[in-house]
Amino acid sequence: MTEFTSLSLAEARDGLKKKSFSAGELTAAHVSAIEKARPLNAFVLETPERAAEMAKASDARIASGNAGPLEGIPLAIKDMFCTAGIRSTACSHILENFVPTYESTVTSQLWRDGAVLLGKTNCDEFAMGSSNETSHFGPVHSPWRRKGSNTPLTPGGSSGGSASAVAAKVCLGATGTDTGGSIRQPAAFTGTVGIKPTYGRCSRWGIVAFASSLDQAGPFTRSVRDAAILLRSMAGPDVKDTTCADLPVPDYEAAVGKSVKGLRIGIPKEYRLDGMPAEIEKIWESGREWLKAAGAELVEVSLPHTKYALPAYYIVAPAEASSNLARYDGVRYGLRVSGGDITNMYEKTRSKGFGDEVRRRVMIGTYVLSAGYYDAYYLRAQKVRTLIKKDFEDCFKAGVHAMLTPATPSAAFGLGEKGGADPVEMYLNDIFTVTVNMAGLPGISVPAGLESQGLPLGLQLIGRPFDEETLFALAAVVEQAAGRFEPQPWW
16 A cells, blocks of 8 residues: 555556556555544545545546546645535635535546545635644644654645645645745645646636635646646636636646756846855755756846835735635625624624634735725735836846746744744745746746755746746756655654
């Protein structure tokens, strides 16, 4: 059983094609692994019966020669994705018992290609958080530990459950959503690969909305090749989402291992922060050397409006969140708390249904959109966003193919160590990732090494719009040079 959970997604796919083992055997091994890994709290809902049914159907299709690209591959799905007939809560009390009658486009495409659903993974409530501590179902624990310490660590957020599950080898891949770094930061914290595609590459239809102009779905896997395989099934046009690009999806896997000779890689000088840990700088330097050795040309670039990205993001995102979350009023679905009249019912439902962080962001968003403050805050933040996007465009027009930066300002921190008294301390975790969302660009986090306490660190590659192929080629170079990193099971 153990050897099945040690397979990469690509190895499992190839083994199923050769009929070396069955989808049923592969799925059963992962269901068993999930049960043993419950101390991680990575799943908010396990679906073993559904998994067994889907695996049986996959075996039948394999036997008949009608296997799909992901036939029989067991996956975990972040609880932001609506799954028909299966509870989908966004890890919020206000949606605690919500069972959708429809399937998100991304997950429907995974099932179309033969994937198997293992369950729904934990995340920050409505994807608002950087440590997976705001979930109504409790925090996720990282499968990693510091050397000589039993302190529980965060797997990052908001997609912490997906990242933890992939790193712990209880699924072959998982979906995530990334609004300001919620795929790339958890990937960096857990030694996994996570890509946020270009805005519009994956449909947002059926994904619970946080900030509609920033949200984007993407995969978590244990290798760059696996991420390329999974993204191909997740991506593609969708008539139900007008922001989804009507573009063909390339064969991303073909880009893995492709030569990067002659590519110009930008090193943004603004990402050298005061007080940056020496280990982050060292891993960044290693990444530069690896790409240079592979034939890429490194050039220093300037993104002058980077310093405004974080404050602008924390105006735009809460503003969109306050608008999107207005629909949770206790009238049509979800939690309802009785009140003397409809106004009291609204107030009590939303007060009890939303957690502290969600309420904080809704209040910030409502404030910056209110009369008298809209121009001073929201409109100004949108203008800054345009300037951030232009910074990247100017670099790409000058011949830069991609950029290399750190993924996070630190390794994983302990649960409860940040953000208690000052929420801004937690928000600073997104400092290297929010620019990518603000500009709508693709970004990938790749494991690049271990710091002194034995925790993984990641490097981020940022690409041109809809040029995920170049990111996969570059990420494969980093992965090959750095090697792969796995936690020692403590759970």
